[in-house]
Amino acid sequence: MDIEKKLAELNQMPEDEQLKRKIQSVIVEQKAPKKRGSVWKEITMIVAICSVAFFLFVTGTSQTNQATSNEIEHIYTYFGGEENEFRARTSTLYVGVQEMTNATTTAFFEHIETMEKMENGYLGDYIVDVIVVQNNEQHRYQISNVSLYDVDNGVYYNGEGALFGEVFQVLHKPKINSYSFIVPLGVILMNFLQWAYYKYRKIKAENPFGDNWGFFAVPLFSLVCIFAYHAFVGPLYKPILIMLSILFGYMLLRVVKRHAKTYIILKVETYKAIATTILLIILILIY
Amino acid sequence: MDFEQIYEQHFGKIYQYIRYMVTNAELAEDLTQETFLRVYKNTFRHEASITTYIRQIARNIVYDYYRKKALIQWLPFTKSHEQEEMIYVPHDWIVQSETRKALYEALQKLKPIQREVLIYRKIEELSIQETCEIMSVSAMKVANTQRSAMKTLEQVLGGERDGY
Incomplete structure (x- = not known):
């Protein structure tokens, strides 16, 4: 008798009726799954995330400057400003807000009274919002290629001279982060690895989210709100964006877990969701 | 198909599979019970046949056991009885x-x-x-x-x- 026939005989293992009934009685005694429990768990998690975001929002911008000298303590700049719309904030936790530590810029703002004032002044095309923190007081300015506008006092200064030009160049220089390439590279690498792995395992790449694109209505609506806030209100607060990214990653994981048809797809899509969240957070942090 | 029918239809094969995959009788009972408990609690979404669905659950449970066993062997300060192999009972x-x-x-x-x-x-x-x-x-x-x-x-x- 060959091995295959012997193996096939092992399929005749008799059923143990006593064991069968014993296990069945244990299972039937178990309660039905508590659906409400999972709902409460999700609500609690969302409330916790929102609470942390609120806490960071409330405490993030508080300044505790104790210096009493007349030296400039901080200079914050915000790119993409517009005339009559001041948007800079006194914290680098806002997207686009950068703290300047340039000696020339500091010297320039310390001696700003010496600049020639403009009657019927105006700003040029390229405007940068600037907040100068001096002696615990904030002074708001808008600097352009032709003039400087003191927002608090409504005074325009003539933008002439080599020092003004140098300061404008320093402040207006686009904020290019040398690590920015990580994000597109990460997205390409992530998709390539997924494609290569599916090809290696001969898995037909399919949409892991099924037909439930409705799940993305909330993230899409949030994205629209974020862009609207950034366009009409002001710079976005990074901790809140990070919280939203984590929430988005969590939603992705839930959708993937629910709709992935095989364990391998679940595993790959889980890694992808985690990587997407990390890339989003990196993107937020570097801008 | 209700749970009773599923259980009657698939118990034999699932227990047999688990019994051949793990060497201990008590462990096989526990894993079989865990398999059907998950079937009972989870919602079957008809993405595969019910047979494939139950077999996949059983398989995941067996492999979870293997992973746990492998992890315990590497854990420091684990009690000696936890590191011992299960008693071989065919x-x-x-x-x-x-x-x-x-x-x-x-x-x-x-x-x-x-x-x-x-x-x-x-x-x-x-x-x-x-x-x-x-x-x-x-x-x-x-x-x-x-x-x-x-x-x-x-x-x-x-x-x-x-x-x-």
Whole structure:
């Protein structure tokens, strides 16, 4: 008798009726799954995330400057400003807000009274919002290629001279982060690895989210709100964006877990969701 | 199909699969119970056949056990009884026949994935397609594993015969 026939005989293992009934009685005694429990768990998690975001929002911008000298303590700049719309904030936790530590810029703002004032002044095309923190007081300015506008006092200064030009160049220089390439590279690498792995395992790449694109209505609506806030209100607060990214990653994981048809797809899509969240957070942090 | 029907229909094969995958009777009972408990609690979404669905649950539970076992072996300060191997208790029906016993013991010497492929393909005589669906691997992978498993099994059985 060959091995295959012997193996096939092992399929005749008799059923143990006593064991069968014993296990069945244990299972039937178990309660039905508590659906409400999972709902409460999700609500609690969302409330916790929102609470942390609120806490960071409330405490993030508080300044505790104790210096009493007349030296400039901080200079914050915000790119993409517009005339009559001041948007800079006194914290680098806002997207686009950068703290300047340039000696020339500091010297320039310390001696700003010496600049020639403009009657019927105006700003040029390229405007940068600037907040100068001096002696615990904030002074708001808008600097352009032709003039400087003191927002608090409504005074325009003539933008002439080599020092003004140098300061404008320093402040207006686009904020290019040398690590920015990580994000597109990460997205390409992530998709390539997924494609290569599916090809290696001969898995037909399919949409892991099924037909439930409705799940993305909330993230899409949030994205629209974020862009609207950034366009009409002001710079976005990074901790809140990070919280939203984590929430988005969590939603992705839930959708993937629910709709992935095989364990391998679940595993790959889980890694992808985690990587997407990390890339989003990196993107937020570097801008 | 309600749970009672599913249980009646699939208990035998699921218990048999788990019994061949783990060497201990009590453990096999616990894992079988866990399998049907998950079937009972979870919602079947008709994305695969009910048979494939239950077999996949059983498979995940068995592999979770293997992972846990592997982890415990590496954990420091683990109590000695937790590191001990489970007591080897073959099924009474296996012990009744020398041929079955030899074959069962030879099966236990294979890698889990090889043993699993032989259970599906040679013991239960499932098709390659069904095996692929349960294991979530390609047909090529199933065929290669089956070939290597059979070769190893022949070597193990042949070696024992030589030894006698």
